[in-house]
Amino acid sequence: MKSASNKESPLYMRLSVNPxxxxxxxxxxxxxxxxxxxSFLSGKEPYLIQRLAEDFNxxxxxxxxxxxxxGRVYVYPLGTIFIISGVERFLGEKAFIILPVILxxxxxxxxxxxxxxxxxxELLAAISSVILLSSPSFIYTFSSITMFTLPFxxxxxxxxxxxxxxxxxxxxIIFVSTxxxxxxxxxxxxxxxxxxxxxxxxxYHLLSIAAIIAILAFFYLPSFAQYGFPEIPDFESRNxxxxxxxxxxxxxxxxxxxxxxxxxxLKRIWKEKYAHLRIYFGLLAVILLLFIGASFVIYSALILAxxxxxGILYLWSSNWESQIIKDLTILILILGLLFSSVSxxxxxxxxxxxxxxxxxxxxxxENTPKESVVLSHHSYGIWINSIASRKNVIDDYQxxxxxxxxxxxDTQEIFSSRNLEKTKxxxxxxSINYIYLTKEMKQGTVWQSEEQGLLFVLKFSNQDFTKIYDxxxxxxxxxxx
Numbered sequence: 001m002k003s004a005s006n007k008e009s010p011l012y013m014r015l016s017v018n019p020x021x022x023x024x025x026x027x028x029x030x031x032x033x034x035x036x037x038x039s040f041l042s043g044k045e046p047y048l049i050q051r052l053a054e055d056f057n058x059x060x061x062x063x064x065x066x067x068x069x070x071g072r073v074y075v076y077p078l079g080t081i082f083i084i085s086g087v088e089r090f091l092g093e094k095a096f097i098i099l100p101v102i103l104x105x106x107x108x109x110x111x112x113x114x115x116x117x118x119x120x121x122e123l124l125a126a127i128s129s130v131i132l133l134s135s136p137s138f139i140y141t142f143s144s145i146t147m148f149t150l151p152f153x154x155x156x157x158x159x160x161x162x163x164x165x166x167x168x169x170x171x172x173i174i175f176v177s178t179x180x181x182x183x184x185x186x187x188x189x190x191x192x193x194x195x196x197x198x199x200x201x202x203x204y205h206l207l208s209i210a211a212i213i214a215i216l217a218f219f220y221l222p223s224f225a226q227y228g229f230p231e232i233p234d235f236e237s238r239n240x241x242x243x244x245x246x247x248x249x250x251x252x253x254x255x256x257x258x259x260x261x262x263x264x265x266l267k268r269i270w271k272e273k274y275a276h277l278r279i280y281f282g283l284l285a286v287i288l289l290l291f292i293g294a295s296f297v298i299y300s301a302l303i304l305a306x307x308x309x310x311g312i313l314y315l316w317s318s319n320w321e322s323q324i325i326k327d328l329t330i331l332i333l334i335l336g337l338l339f340s341s342v343s344x345x346x347x348x349x350x351x352x353x354x355x356x357x358x359x360x361x362x363x364x365x366e367n368t369p370k371e372s373v374v375l376s377h378h379s380y381g382i383w384i385n386s387i388a389s390r391k392n393v394i395d396d397y398q399x400x401x402x403x404x405x406x407x408x409x410d411t412q413e414i415f416s417s418r419n420l421e422k423t424k425x426x427x428x429x430x431s432i433n434y435i436y437l438t439k440e441m442k443q444g445t446v447w448q449s450e451e452q453g454l455l456f457v458l459k460f461s462n463q464d465f466t467k468i469y470d471x472x473x474x475x476x477x478x479x480x481x
Contacts, residue, residue, distance in 0.1 A: 019109055019112045019113065019125075019126075019129075020109070022108055022109070022112055022126060022129050022130065022133070023105045023106070023108055023109040024105070025108075025130075025133065026104055026105040026107075026108040026109075026133050026142075027101060027102075027104075027105045029133060029134075029139070030100070030101045030104045030105070030139065030142050030143050031097075031101055032345060033139060033143040033144075033345050033348040033349065034097045034101070034143055034144060041093075041096055041144060042143075042144055042348065042351040042352075043144065043146075043351050043352075044382040044383065044386075044396060045144075045145070045146045045147055045382075046096050046144050046145050046146070047353075047382060047383060047386035047387060048382050048385075048386050048397065049080060049081065049084055049096075049145055049146075049147070050084075050088075050093075050096065050386065051067075051385065051386040051389075052065075052076055052081045053081050053084040053085035053088055054085070054088075056081050056082065056085045057085050057088075057089070061074075061078070062074045065385075066391065067384075067385035067386075067389070067390065067391050067392065068381070068382075068385055068392065068395055068397060068401075069392065069393070069394060069395065069401050069402050069404075069407070070373050070391040070392065070393060070430065070431070071391070071402070072400065072401060072402055073223055073226075073227065073400050075220075075223055075399050075400050076397075077147055077151075077180065077181045077182040077185075078180055078219075079150060079151065079177065079178075079180035079181040079182075080145075080147055080149070080150050080151075080181055082180075083150055084096075084099075084145060087099055095145075096144060096145045097144060097145075099145060099149075100141070100142045100143065100144055100145050100146075100149045101142060101143070103142060103149060103150070103152075103153040104138070104141070104142025104143075104149075104153075106153065106157075107138075107142070107152065107153050107156045108129050108132065108133050110156050110157060110159075110160045111128070111129055111132055111156055111302070111305075112125045112126065112128075112129040113125075113160060114156070114159055114160055114163065115128045115129070115306050115309075117163050118163075118306075119306070119310075123313070124306065124309050124310060124313060125309075127309035127312055127313070128305045128306040128308075128309040129305075131258065131301075131305040131308050131309055131337060132301050132302070132305040134337060134338060134340070134341035135254065135255065135258065135301040135305065135340070135341065136254075136255070136340055136341060136344035137254060137297055137298045137300070137301050138301055139341060139344055139345065139348070140298075140344070140348075141298060143348065147181070147182065148185075148295075148298050150181060151178050151181035151182065151185035152298065152299070154174055154175075154177060154178050154181070154185075155175075155178060155185065155188055155189060155192070155299070156302075157174055158171050158174035158175045158178070158189065158192070159192060159196075161174060162175075162192070162196055162201075165200075165201075168201050168204045169204065171204065171208075172204045172207060172208045172211075175189040175192070175193060175208045175212070176189075176208050176211040176212055176215070178212070179211070179212045179215035179216055179219075180215065183216060183220070184293065184295060184296060186212050186215075186216055187289065188289075188296075188299050189208075189212060190209055190212055190213075191282075191285045191289070193205045193208050193209055194209075195278050195281045195282055195285065196278065223400055227400055230398075230399055230400050230401075231401070231403070231404050231405060233398050233401075233404050233405060233408070234405050234408075254297055254300055254301060254304060255336065255337055255340035256336075257333055257336030257337045257339075257340065258301070258304050258305070258308050258337060258340075259304065260311075260333065261307070261308035261309075261311035261312060261333055261337070262304045262307035262308045262311055263311065264310075264311030264312075264314050264315055265306070265307035265308055265309065265310030265311035265312075265314060266283070266307055266310075266311075267311075267314065268310045268311065268313070268314035269307075269310055279303070279306075279307070282303045283303050283307070286299070286300045286303050286304075308337075312330065312333070312334070315329065315330050315333075316330060352383075353383055353387070356471065356472035356473075356474060357383070357438065357474060358387060359471070360436070360438075360469060360471065360472075360474035360476065361383055361384065361387040361388040361436075362387065362388070363469050363476065364384070364388040364390055364434065364436065364469075364476055365387070365388045365389050365390065367468070367469075368388075368390060368433070368434055369433070370389075370390075371391070372390050372391065372433040372434055373390070373391045373392070373393065373430060373431050373432050373433050373434070374388065374390045374391065374392055374393075374432070374433070374434045374435070374436050375392075375393045375411065375414065375427070375430070375432045375434070375435045375436070376392070376393075376435070376436040376437070376438075376441075377411075377415075377438075377441050377445055377446055378394040378395055378396060378408070378411070379396060379445070380392075380395075380436060380438065381393070381394055381395025381396060382395045382396060382397065384436065388436075390434075393407060393411060393430050393432065394407045394408060394411055407430075410426050410429065410430070413426060414426050414427065414453075414454055415446050415447070415453050415454050416452070416453040416454075417453055417454070417457070418452075418453060418456045418457060419457075420457055420461055420464065423454065423457050424464065427479055432479055433478070433479055434476055434477065434478055434479065435454070435458070435465075435476070435477040435479065436474075436475075436476055437474065437475040437476075437477070438473065438474050438475075439472070439473025439474065442455065442473070458477055463480065464479070464480050465477045465478065465479060465480060466478045466480055
């Protein structure tokens with residue numbers, strides 16, 4: 001896919017591209033969701049990271065997290081927590097917006113340089129960068145701080161330095177550092193080092209892979225030796241389509257239009273076959289990793305974006321019987337890509353927690369004993385331990401969660417049962433002091449009517465439960481003992 005000479009190339013192939021303008025576009029686009037959001041921090045991960053960073057500043061590295069699941073082994077990625085704790089000291093809460101936006105712009109800038117180097121085509125690099133920037137997974141990762149923000153940038157930076165022969169030692173350090181950010185990030189780094197393997201740099205690659213494995217063993221083998229394999233939640237969605245594709249409801253998945261264009265891009269580079277073996281291996285690695293875990297979708301755009309860009313150029317240069325149909329087809333595909341990003345940004349501004357929920361959780365923090373245990377739907381667990389600073393029974397961070405499936409079954413039993421004695425028994429089992437209900441729980445997430453399960457018990461058992469908060473559909477009930 002080398003560029004043709006200026007005499008042979010059409011005008012659109014000879015346009016000058018400014019990577020700094022693309023980086024500036026990234027800054028603007030990534031700031032929009034933060035400005036349009038209901039609250040300063042949106043989603044769950046920013047609140048979790050903020051709490052863990054503040055705990056790190058106060059207490060250092062902990063062996064257990066006393067708030068999640070009312071006590072669990074501490075298996076959070078230390079890299080993100082350590083860096084955010086340091087940056088927050090200087091920037092305060094602004095770090096949770098400023099840092100990811102800056103890293104996002106730098107990532108786009110480096111990605112442009114990487115693709116330009118790999119394909120020797122400025123236009124392809126520019127289109128690839130815009131496609132990556134507009135992908136929901138990228139916007140999600142860099143609009144606010146997440147567990148993927150820092151390692152995503154490091155992986156791109158590592159790949160960039162890997163292309164520079166004189167920077168191989170630095171590349172080695174960068175890829176090894178990703179092991180401090182979680183198993184998934186380490187797996188991606190190892191995959192890149194294997195795919196980009198060269199005889200002249202094999203020592204750096206082998207040392208990096210060995211160091212990554214050693215770090216993972218140091219952090220995770222003790223937990224494995226004590227607790228065995230992590231229990232797999234049986235209440236997670238098992239439909240990969242809904243986890244992978246933003247068009248089918250995934251919060252930060254890939255667009256079907258991106259996959260469709262990538263298919264045409266693959267068709268284009270297939271003509272050169274062996275010239276792009278690393279692209280084929282990269283695509284195969286992404287597909288295999290997506291079968292392992294849907295969260296790898298965050299990194300899939302790194303390989304799909306240049307393929308989709310190649311697909312656009314392939315369609316543009318193809319001979320069609322009708323120029324109008326050709327133009328309309330390309331336009332629809334491009335608009336489809338843009339629709340996914342616009343739709344995600346529009347949804348992002350409505351991402352919880354709303355101001356009403358934050359106020360209800362702050363009420364719990366200010367009006368309940370510090371050692372209280374609060375029951376709610378698992379989707380609110382992280383906000384309970386991060387905003388309300390209280391122990392939860394169950395939440396969405398599931399790695400080495402204690403008896404996660406049993407807890408889920410017991411909470412479902414509490415929510416569904418109208419038997420007071422059975423409900424009280426399960427509440428006592430987990431030492432639950434308060435119950436947190438939201439309007440969404442009462443309108444479909446858990447119940448369909450006010451006479452179902454726990455709602456019925458709360459309504460007709462005044463001696464055992466007392467409502468202490470009721471605003472905007474959010475309620476807090478105290479368990480009387």
